[in-house]
Amino acid sequence: MDVGGNSGGLPVNNKQRAMLPNKSRGEFTRNPRKDSEGLSESPDLEFEYADTDKWAAELSELYSYTEGPEFALNRQCFEFEFRTHVSDKKWTELDASQQRAHAMRLLDGLEMIAREKRLKVARAILYMAQGTFAECSSEAEVQHWMRYNIFLLLDVGTFSALVELLNMEIDNSAACSNAVRKPAISLADSTDLRVLLNIMYLMVETIQQDDPADKPEWKVIRETFRAELGAPLFNNEPISVMLFGMVTKFCSGHAPHFPMKKVLLLLWKSILFTLGGFEQLQSIKVQKREELGLPPLPENSIRVIRSMRAASPPASASDLIEQQQKRARREHKSLIKQDNLDAFNEKDPYKADDSREDEDDNDDNDNSIEPETFPLERDEVMPPPIPHPPSERVSFPKGLPWAPKVREKDIENFLESSRSKFIGYTLGNDTDTVVGLPRPIHESIKTLKQHKYVSIAEIQIAKEEEFQKTPLSGGEEDVELSSIELLYQGILPSLPQYMIALLKILLAAAPTSKAKTDSINILADVLPEEMPTTVLQSMKLGVDVNRHKEIIVKAISAILLLLLKHFKLNHIYQFEYMAQHLVFANCIPLILKFFNQNIMSYITAKNSISVLDFPHCVVNELPELTAESLEAGDTNQFCWRNLFSCINLLRILNKLTKWKHSRTMMLVVFKSAPILKRALKVKQAMMQLYVLKLLKVQTKYLGRQWRKSNMKTMSAIYQKVRHRLNDDWAYGNDLDARPWDFQAEECALRANIERFNSRRYDKSQSNPDFLPVDNCLQSVLGQRVDLPEDFQMNYDLWLEREVFSKPISWEELLQ
Secondary structure: OOOEEEEOOOHHHHHHHHHHOHHHHHOOOOOOOOOOOOOOOOOOOOOOOOOOOHHHHHHHHHOOOHHOOOOHHHHHHHHHHHHHHOOOOOHHHHHHHHHHHHHHHHHHOOOOOOOOHHHHHHHHHHHHHOOOOOHHOHHHHHHHHHHHHHHHHHHHHHHHHHHHHHHHHHHHHHHHHHHHHOOOOOOHHHHHHHHHHHHHHHHHHHOOOOOOOOOHHEEEHHHHHHHHHHHOOOOOHHHHHHHHHHHHHHHHHHOOOHHHHHHHHHHHHHHHHOOOHHHHHHHHHHHHHOOOOOOOOOOOOHHHHHHOOOOOOOOOOOHHHHHHHHHHHHOOOOOOOOOOOHHHOOOOOOOOOOOOOOOOOOOOOOOOOOOOOOOHHHOOOOOOOOOOOHHOOOOOOOOOOOOEOHHHHHHHHHHHHHHHHHHHOOOOOOOOOOOOOOOOHHHHHHHHHHHHHHHHHHHHHHHHHHHHHHHOOOOOOOOOOOOOHHHHHHHHHHHHHHHHHHHHHHHOOOOOOOOOOOOOOOOOOOOOOOOOOOOOHHHHHHHHHHHHHHHHHHHHHHHHHHHHHHHHHHHHHHHHHHHHHHHHHOOHHHHHHHHHHHHHHHHHOOOOOHHHHOOHHHHOOOOOOHHHHHHHOOOOOOOHHHHHHHHHHHHHHHHOOOOOOHHHHHHHHHHHHHHHHOOOOOOOHHHHHHHHHHHHHHHHOOOOOHHHHHHHHHHHEEEEEEEEEEOOOOOOOOOOOOOHHHHHHHHHHHHHHHHHHHHHHOOOHHOHOOOOOOOHHHHHHHHOOOHHHHHHHHHHHHHHHHHHHHOHHHHHHHH
16 A cells, blocks of 8 residues: 555564564464454443553654663763762652752753763753652652652753753764665664653653642643743744654655654654644634634534444354254244334343354445344343443433434525425525425424534635635634644645655554555664564564554554544635645554454453563562563453554544545445444444544445445444534435546645635745725835836936926826
8 A cells, every 4th residue: 555655564674674573563463362263242341532652652652672781871970970969869759949959950961062961960850750769669659759840850940951852862863874875774873862761751741640739830731831831932943843844854864863752752742732632622623613603512522432332343254044944943023113213222132142254245236135133022031231330421311312403504495405305496505485385394403403503614615715716705713823823824834745754654553554665664663773582582572563653653653643634623625625635645544454463362462561561560570571471461351552543544534534425435345344343342332433424425325235235334334433414425316426537626726725824824925905005195206216226326317207208287186
């Protein structure tokens, strides 16, 4: 697959590939469930979606296991500086003024000219940011001192100094040229960058954690830091723009030694901290709707999704044959009314779970013999629903979880078709005149208007059209310079390159990617200088490589989703600009390729070694690692980061295709239905919801046979996905079932986006006819005009010809 015209895959060069074990080539995935194993029922995954994982998990993912020996090196550098300048006391025994003085001393050391000395001081600061762990006896104590030390470091101005050093390392042409020439890049090539990025990440990640027990001055420091991160204070651009620049430089091949995982993690956390997470997005949305005079949202989507219960996936072909044989032995069948749909809200409409790959999923008509079974037709007792904590439950009346919505366009289409049918004339956009229409149509229109939903995007599009129509009388647009607006202005000139670079790295980190010689190397900050020589070392490196890729996928998916959601709220055309460049860079087939794997294996993968995770590894004695302990992995039911990544990628796919007919047809053309249907095997309500949304938009194009063969999936869509009144999603009778012209639709959208960007951001391209004219005689005559040299030489002739020889009627001129 190409991303932006270039290929990507597993990024290990030939020399390293020959030395790596097979496990580190993407083949090392420990899964307690084998593919051939047929499970009749799997439990719901008790996964709670959030902006990030727990703080300890986010800290541990910053470091690869190969970096383990550097913890002791950081400690040595700190203790050398500490004993030289302070005393034999412990850091934790000093008073606040002594600690501050030493922090200032270390900060001064960052300005040394000698690179080796500067690196040692940076390592000492990193040890402080890591919580001076040698003086702590528990992980909680390490986290306490991390928080204290990081607020101290920020208060003395460490972050600005680190940004300057990072800029210097980015522009270090000698390091870049050395890395380009080296046949195999390892951990040693990125030492300086890794130390700086580690400190910066720890500072951002720790400060964004809101603790009620924080001192008042810490809360002030946090808010000031948030504003500074989002403002163009570093090189006249926000910190995120500088990090995006690192990503593109890495992907262009000019800086292959950049530790990309750390750059992406810092970029993600910087965006999350400055712009806000999903709860903040919800509150911003509510506030914007109030400001625009729109009615409140029908429900809180976050709470509704948390209250949902997962459905069992559709059964595989072998299970269905077995079901048919059982049914043949039954003497009677009981019937159920089709309209009694409330039963589906109380009982699970699916029969059994099967974690095998369906052989018949490879074509569009998968499960062609699948019969529709209702809960009451089975002799088996339905399993009771898994109870949720009472605080997370939302009390809904019996029925569907989402209030239906209707767009203004839907009401217009309904009225137009009704008028054509009953009266024989149309009234354009008039949605109020119902003269001559039958009474039932009046009731229908009333119901549609009750559920009419006007989005913020529709208001923004209407305002933009008004600005384009009346550039003079429309006045100046009042643009609030919020963090998201400043970020958009910063990344606007190079946004296409940034999107291509992120997707290239995502492709290289995807578990489905095949190894290619020309692919980018994303393992610069995980491969050691000396490759493993024993089986145990090979297994450990295999786990480390797979974990490394998973973390990269997690960071990129979170970055893309956050940016799409924030841009959409700030202005719809900012969102459309980013979304269109993702589509042009083949983001849709890339995500489908990602899901074209055994998704249950990916979500239950055990690519972590808990005893080597920070801060556990620096507080406790490390046990001797064995092949058995590595194989065992942890005891978690699933891998949080992988499930988080899958949900994010599904949400991105939904964002790209929603209300876009040509992009929905891309899902059909790329045969996404069997791929998405396999993803329903993951028993997690939120993930299933976004899979079902993607299936719903293409159902009408998949044919009658597909719908007939997948009635369980259709029932799940009805249960869990919001209904759009008048949307014949299940039948294919919609007006949108028309031939599609991808190029025409995208070109029309692109023209609107370019007009928006030109009007709002490109002041040099403004039309000279629309510029104000100075009509004041005094100011016009007072302006200095530079006359050409030949005119000055012949000035007398010009006066004679144009002034003195021409009669002037002063009376007429004055009148």
